Amino acid sequence: MRVLAISGPLADLEVDALVLGVWQDEPLAAEVTQLDTATGGALTRLLESGEFVGKPSELLTLPVPAGLQAGLLVVVGLGPRTACDRRVVAQVTGSAARHLAEKTRPRVAYAVGNDLSPDLLADAICGALTGCVGQDVLRSKPRLHSPDEVLWWGVAEGAVQPGVILADSVNFTRRLVNLPAGEIYPESFVEQVKAIAPDAGLEVEVWDQQRLAEERCGSLLGVAQGSDRPARLMILHHRGGAADAPTLALVGKGVTFDSGGLSLKSSEGMKAMKCDMAGAATVVGAMQAIGRSGVAANVMGLVGLVENMVSGRSYKLGDVLTARNGKTIEVLNTDAEGRLVLADVLDVAVERGADKIIDLATLTGACVVALGMDVGGLMSNQPEWCDQVASAAARCGERAWPLPMFPEFAEQVKSQVADIKNIGDGRWGGAITAAKFLEEFVAERPWVHMDIAGPAFREKAKPWMDGGASGAFVRTLLEVAVNWGVR
Ligand code: BES
Ligand code: MN
Ligand code: ZN
Numbered sequence: 456m457r458v459l460a461i462s463g464p465l466a467d468l469e470v471d472a473l474v475l476g477v478w479q480d481e482p483l484a485a486e487v488t489q490l491d492t493a494t495g496g497a498l499t500r501l502l503e504s505g506e507f508v509g510k511p512s513e514l515l516t517l518p519v520p521a522g523l524q525a526g527l528l529v530v531v532g533l534g535p536r537t538a539c540d541r542r543v544v545a546q547v548t549g550s551a552a553r554h555l556a557e558k559t560r561p562r563v564a565y566a567v568g569n570d571l572s573p574d575l576l577a578d579a580i581c582g583a584l585t586g587c588v589g590q591d592v593l594r595s596k597p598r599l600h601s602p603d604e605v606l607w608w609g610v611a612e613g614a615v616q617p618g619v620i621l622a623d624s625v626n627f628t629r630r631l632v633n634l635p636a637g638e639i640y641p642e643s644f645v646e647q648v649k650a651i652a653p654d655a656g657l658e659v660e661v662w663d664q665q666r667l668a669e670e671r672c673g674s675l676l677g678v679a680q681g682s683d684r685p686a687r688l689m690i691l692h693h694r695g696g697a698a699d700a701p702t703l704a705l706v707g708k709g710v711t712f713d714s715g716g717l718s719l720k721s722s723e724g725m726k727a728m729k730c731d732m733a734g735a736a737t738v739v740g741a742m743q744a745i746g747r748s749g750v751a752a753n754v755m756g757l758v759g760l761v762e763n764m765v766s767g768r769s770y771k772l773g774d775v776l777t778a779r780n781g782k783t784i785e786v787l788n789t790d791a792e793g794r795l796v797l798a799d800v801l802d803v804a805v806e807r808g809a810d811k812i813i814d815l816a817t818l819t820g821a822c823v824v825a826l827g828m829d830v831g832g833l834m835s836n837q838p839e840w841c842d843q844v845a846s847a848a849a850r851c852g853e854r855a856w857p858l859p860m861f862p863e864f865a866e867q868v869k870s871q872v873a874d875i876k877n878i879g880d881g882r883w884g885g886a887i888t889a890a891k892f893l894e895e896f897v898a899e900r901p902w903v904h905m906d907i908a909g910p911a912f913r914e915k916a917k918p919w920m921d922g923g924a925s926g927a928f929v930r931t932l933l934e935v936a937v938n939w940g941v942r
Contacts, residue, residue: 456584458605458619460612461564466493466523470606471560473525474551474583476567477502479509479535484570486609493522501530510534511543512550512918529555531567541930542852544568544575545582549919552586556599563602569609573617578852580607580618581930582919585625590633590923599921620747621933625926627651628733628740632912632924636712636729641679641687641760644711644732648689648739655746657756658692672799674778675759678792681716681769682762688800690807691742691756695749696940702753703939704809705742705932706800708793708816709735709760716763716789717771730924731793733911734815735760741932748933752940755807759800763792775873778802780896783873791877793818794892801896811840812902813935814893815928821885822858822906828913831855831928832906834890840901844935851930855905858887865891 465473466489475487475498483491483498491498497520501507507515513532520528531551534543548567555563568579589599607615631639631647639647645661652659664685667676672688679686710731714720720728735758742756770776774786776795779802784795793816804812822832831848833855835841841857848855867888870876875895879888890904910927913920 456601456605457603458580458584458607458615460610460615461606461608465490465566465608468564468606469524470526470562470564472527472529472555472563473523474529474531474548474555474563474565474567476531476533476547477507477509478533481536486569487566490523494520495522498530508532512547514550514554525564533567539575540852541575541578541850544571545578545852546919548579548582549586552583553599553919553921556587556589556601559600561603562606564606564608566608573614576610576614577618577621580615581621581625584619584622585629585926586919588626588629589921592630592633617748620744621930624740624744625929627743628736628926628929629924631736631739632730632733634729636762639729639732640684640711640762641709642685644709644735644760645687645689648691651743652691655743656693657742657746658694660690662688671777671779674776674784674795675761675799677770677774677776677786678716678763678795679761681766682764684762687760688803689758689760690803691739693742693746693750693754695751696753700753701810702755702808703936704755704757704804704807704812705738706797706804706812706814707735707738707756707758708732708797708814708818709758710793710796711760711762713763713790713792714765716765716792717769718788718790719765720790727912730912731817732760733817733907733924737815737907737911737926737928737932740926740929741936744929744933745936750936750940752936754936754939755804755809757800757804759796761796763789778896780898782875782895785870785873785876787876788878791889794889795877797893798896801893805898805900809900812897812900813844813905813932814902815905815907817908817911818906819886819889819908821882823909825858825886826856826909828909829854831910832886833857833903834860834887834906835903836860836894836897836899837901841903843938844903844931847934847938848928848931851934853928853931854910855931860887860890864888865894868892
């Protein structure tokens with residue numbers, strides 16, 4: 456998709472579709488009156504009739520509109536101006552884009568968001584560019600057809616770039632997650648990231664199995680040992696700040712497939728488990744956006760990549776693994792593997808000088824029980840840092856909510872035979888006991904754990920985005936990084 460800023464009379468645009476954003480309870484914008492005149496006052500009559508009021512994402516399609524060169528005029532509601540935020544505006548353009556993508560429409564123009572702040576404009580563009588991309592990445596005849604060319608009307612050249620960067624990263628993350636585990640495994644994940652790294656100015660470091668062993672990553676390697684696919688640990692560097700400036704570390708769970716291991720999942724529980732590397736995909740997507748936007752901060756992305764499989768070499772219940780930081784872990788459920796992977800990656804982040812850490816992981820079904828499918832759980836060892844991450848998410852219109860980290864929960868991960876065990880005493884509070892396990896590996900650095908098991912992957916489509924991977928929290932991580940730079 457090429458995205459171009461354009462200007463000039465809307466009526467003369469030779470495009471397959473023109474999307475026009477209309478505010479609720481406001482007269483038509485001055486720039487749009489020309490379009491109204493060209494259609495013989497059709498827009499004014501439409502608003503006067505009450506057929507269209509401009510509620511958020513309200514869509515109305517006028518085919519071959521008289522007086523216009525466009526093949527289709529899509530009028531979309533932006534809602535009341537005072538209620539417009541980054542979430543609303545992305546959903547508005549996303550809904551229009553998803554609707555238009557149902558047919559092949561190579562050239563689509565948007566007259567939306569030209570009177571918005573740069574932040575809102577970026578999300579409007581991001582919504583339009585993500586709404587038209589589907590999860591059918593391997594379908595010979597895709598259901599959604601993204602346009603070749605997207606024209607953004609009424610904005611300066613260069614003003615489209617932040618939105619394009621955001622969308623490219625959200626779509627990159629979604630693609631990694633949507634591709635099946637036969638395509639995306641630790642080595643191929645690394646290749647996909649290596650392919651985008653130079654353009655984002657990211658430095659890449661990859662640890663293979665031998666290096667992981669030399670680095671004593673016994674916890675991560677324990678999970679990986681049942682698979683024929685060798686594990687990887689990938690470290691990305693964006694050096695946008697001074698050499699002595701603090702470093703933000705983003706850590707991701709990259710289980711490219713989670714069968715559950717010997718604690719095998721049911722078919723129902725396993726069928727979407729290609730999504731279990733969404734934490735890692737979110738981190739690399741955010742790193743790409745951070746790099747391409749030239750954020751003035753030092754940011755490090757670290758992802759642990761393994762497959763959790765069943766074989767004669769699988770790790771077993773009762774095994775005791777020694778993590779990189781020296782702690783011993785009794786394995787009482789091989790399906791609680793994400794925390795074992797993150798344990799070693801968090802330790803590497805600490806050793807590499809992370810001043811503050813955020814990890815993202817599709818870690819527990821319990822978090823989905825607690826918060827539902829659309830909200831990420833925040834767990835932290837430091838309220839101020841947690842508040843910063845929560846408010847970054849809120850500004851982006853992404854849904855995240857804190858869960859308590861009372862010390863009592865830590866009792867549950869104590870073991871009779873090792874330092875800790877990899878599950879709590881029962882299923883209650885399972886998202887929190889998992890976080891308490893992770894806390895053992897952050898060496899008291901300010902740290903926020905985001906459990907994205909719900910929002911990372913959708914069973915059903917939303918009006919503004921196809922089902923499957925959502926790309927949730929790429930925006931939030933970029934927002935945190937930008938603020939990290941301006942401290
Ligand atoms: N990857 C799963 C968590 C998950 C569940 C992600 C649903 C996305 C959707 C994780 O590795 C897992 O299996 N967790 C177990 C933990 C339990 C064994 C303590 C779970 O949630 O059941
Ligand atoms: Mn699991
Ligand atoms: Zn998992």
